Amino acid sequence: MPPSGAAAASPAGARRRMWPLYAAGFTTAFGAHGIAANLGGFSSDAVTSLLVLGGLLALYDGAEVLLKPLFGSLADRIGARPVLVGGLVAFAVASGLYVVADSPGWLWAARLGQGAAASAFSPSASALVARLNPAAKLGRAFGGYGFWKSIGYTLGPLLGGVLVWAGGLRLLFAVLTVLGAAVAVWAALAVPGVPPLPKVRQTVLDLARRLADPAFLAPTAALAGATAALSVGVGFLPVSGRAAELGTVATGAAVSVLAACAAVVQPRAGRALDEERLSTRTGLLGGLLVTAAGLACAMLPGLAGILSAAVLIGAGTGLITPLGFAALAARTPAERMGQTMGAAELGRELGDAGGPLLVAGVATLASLTYGYAALALLLAAGPLIALAVRRPRRGDGPAPGVPSP
Secondary structure, rough: OOOOOOOOOHHHHHHHHHHHHHHHHHHHHHHHHHHHHHHOOOOOOOOOHHHHHHHHHHHHHHHHHHHHHHHHHHHHHOOOOHHHHHHHHHHHHHHHHHHHOOHHHHHHHHHHHHHHHHHHHHHHHHHHHHHHOOHHHHHHHHHHHHHHHHHHHEEEEHHHHHHHHHHHHHHHHHHHHHHHHHHHHHHHHOOOOOOOOOOOOOHHHHHHHHHHHHHHHHHHHHHHHHHHHHHHHOOOOOOOHHHHHOOOOHHHHHHHHHHHHHHHHHHHHHHHHHOOOOOHHHHHHHHHHHHHHHHOOOOOHHHHHHHHHHHHHHHHHHHHHHHHHHHHHHHHHHHHHHHHHHEEEEEEEHHHHEEEEEHHHHHHOOOOOHHHHHHHHHHEEEEHHHHHHHHOOOOOOOOOOOOOO
């Protein structure tokens, strides 16, 4: 059913109420990658070993895995706007903890608080993107949302590194404090209230059936696969660059190309979906195959292999992300939107963790080349099976028919 949003607004008014949601997406991406990319080079008093570094990195993602479905359901119960604003305020407070109390213990507390807060405002922002836009514009809406998240992923390591160089980690946390507070105020003033809708009581069995439905599983699996490839590209392409004796500038540029391609493709993919020039099924199938091809290119030695991998992985994930979220929003009852977005975000977090673990595990046993190959085969398996056993249906629209990659 089409999403149920607020009262109709002029095109300019509709754009104004979306910008704070885009800013929230930027905030979670910038906060996650800006700090994660700069913790390792911080100081010996807080990050004393690789184990400590791994723990600090895992805190943020661990909180999101555990809490995103819970906050998504809360958004359905009390409304997504209060959860969005509350999460942004909590993000600002958690960031400010380390600014005020500069000590290793408070760094752990701040990082955990940031992850918990992002678990609240990230799925709420996704739910509001769906609720505030008609079904015919969901592709554009999620394309814009994904674009600004990609910008956050791109600027996080770069701008975060500049801030840490200029004033230490406390300056980066101070900027995040101001950013979270500013976006919270902006959202409170500009995002309209979208009241929770009455819903039929749902049992655990009903929830399990809904989450096991291919209309949920297919786009969520595609989103998880895309996130796995993106995480692997960001984390392991620099390793391939060093093995090829490329400098840090070249490998850093490759990662930036990956994020830039994802940012450029997402709005265009969403627009093509809305204009019916691209179906969800075709887009997800094609996106997974392009992403798998990018991972295959990463197996090639030298700069050409790394750059082609960055371009294809970025383009493939940029194609999948808005189409996957638009498909979920189009098939989800409005009163369950927060729960669905929270569960989908959980799937992405599992892909974010599972992709690097798979590649690292295979690389440990064989080599990084085989690690790339393993993930490429996994992502390509679903689309290839779907193309082999199923013919496209007429009017193939928002409901994807691609099995789990």
